[in-house]
Amino acid sequence: MKHFELHRGSAPLLVSLPHDGTAIPGDIAARMTPQALRVPDTDWHVGLLYAFAKELGASVLAPHWSRYVVDLNRPPDGHALYPGRSETSLVPIDTFAGEPIYRDGAQPDASENAARVDEYWRPYHAALRAELDRLRGEHGRVVLWDGHSIRSRVPMFFDGKLPDFNLGTANGESCAPELQAGLADVLREQAGGGANGHDHVVNGRFKGGHITRHYGRPGDGIDAVQLELAQCTYMDEDGFGYQPQRAQGVQRVIRALLVEAVAFARCHRGNARGG
Numbered sequence: 001m002k003h004f005e006l007h008r009g010s011a012p013l014l015v016s017l018p019h020d021g022t023a024i025p026g027d028i029a030a031r032m033t034p035q036a037l038r039v040p041d042t043d044w045h046v047g048l049l050y051a052f053a054k055e056l057g058a059s060v061l062a063p064h065w066s067r068y069v070v071d072l073n074r075p076p077d078g079h080a081l082y083p084g085r086s087e088t089s090l091v092p093i094d095t096f097a098g099e100p101i102y103r104d105g106a107q108p109d110a111s112e113n114a115a116r117v118d119e120y121w122r123p124y125h126a127a128l129r130a131e132l133d134r135l136r137g138e139h140g141r142v143v144l145w146d147g148h149s150i151r152s153r154v155p156m157f158f159d160g161k162l163p164d165f166n167l168g169t170a171n172g173e174s175c176a177p178e179l180q181a182g183l184a185d186v187l188r189e190q191a192g193g194g195a196n197g198h199d200h201v202v203n204g205r206f207k208g209g210h211i212t213r214h215y216g217r218p219g220d221g222i223d224a225v226q227l228e229l230a231q232c233t234y235m236d237e238d239g240f241g242y243q244p245q246r247a248q249g250v251q252r253v254i255r256a257l258l259v260e261a262v263a264f265a266r267c268h269r270g271n272a273r274g275g
Contacts, residue, residue: 003123004063006131011057012139012265013258014131015050016146016211018072018124019043021063028069031106033099039066041088041096043149045235045242049251050147056258058145059131063124068092068101070116072124073146073209091116096154128215136221140269143179143261144224146211151237152230158205164198165253166228168208174216175223179264183225183257190256198233198253223265227257 001023022039029037047062054060063072067088074090088094091113093101102108108116128144135142152162165187169175180202187200208216208226216224231237234247 001064003065003120004061004127006127007054007060008131008134009054009057009059011059011262012135012142012269013053013056013058013262014128014135014142014144015053015058015060015258016128016144017043017046017050017060017062017148018146018211019067019148020047021065021067021069023064024066024069031102032068033101033103035099036068036095036101039068040240041067041092041150042240043147044231044240045247046147046149046229048242049149049229049234049247049254052251052255053258056255056262058258058262059135061124061128061131063120065120070113070120072121073148073211075210075214076117076121090121096151096156098156128211132215132222139265141221141223141265143175143265144211144215144222145258145261146208146224146226147229148206148209148226149229149231149234152232162228162230163201163204164230164233165200166204166206166230167200167202168206168212168226168228169203169224170208170213170216171203174208174212174218175225176218176264176268178268179218179223179225179261182260182264186256186260187253190253198250221269223261225261227254 020043022042071090091108093107132142167183169180172180184202206228212224212226215222234250235242
């Protein structure tokens with residue numbers, strides 16, 4: 001099985017879906033608990049949510065393997081993204097619910113972790129970098145969109161319910177301020193609020209993981225943005241089932257966000273941060 005699928009598009013937009021994979025290699029699966037084999041912490045169905053992105057000309061990169069094999073949105077040295085706060089590791093050993101992923105005595109050691117980085121992490125990031133370079137070379141500027149989702153309530157990470165749309169730009173460092181402002185405007189206009197809409201936040205609990213922070217270099221023509229969606233907006237969080245009718249409204253907002261991102265890249269090709 002290939003480690004990932006890459007669709008090469010023609011627009012200045014790369015959609016990365018690093019937690020979309022669900023596959024577990026057999027030798028690893030044999031050591032995991034029954035609950036972990038359900039891969040409950042997957043960013044369920046984000047591939048379906050973003051399927052339309054190809055129609056916009058976007059490149060799309062998604063892995064086959066689960067984040068339980070190695071987390072593609074963590075730095076390869078395992079450095080914490082949110083020091084002092086709860087978060088999962090480069091090679092997770094516990095689920096978001098605090099349950100063990102491995103049977104007693106079967107956790108991977110440091111050498112296995114390093115081998116997983118070489119086998120699974122590095123190829124994905126090499127493909128990501130190469131595609132970013134290709135698109136920037138063709139267009140002068142490119143937007144990297146990192147698509148994620150998570151259960152709306154995860155006490156390990158945050159209190160209460162997560163906002164529906166969580167836009168992260170590393171506190172404004174990973175993309176040009178004009179792009180962040182434009183995306184925030186789209187969320188205010190398209191997502192709405194209250195009973196008939198979706199709430200949102202910019203640089204709240206989720207400010208962007210390793211991919212957003214590492215590759216976002218607006219001064220060099222690469223703007224990176226992470227969108228973390230609350231899964232209650234498009235699926236059954238307990239049964240993991242996709243709900244197409246509910247998802248339509250979410251896709252409408254995501255489409256508007258991606259259209260804004262492409263328009264920004266085309267209007268600011270080759271420009272440094274600040275426009």
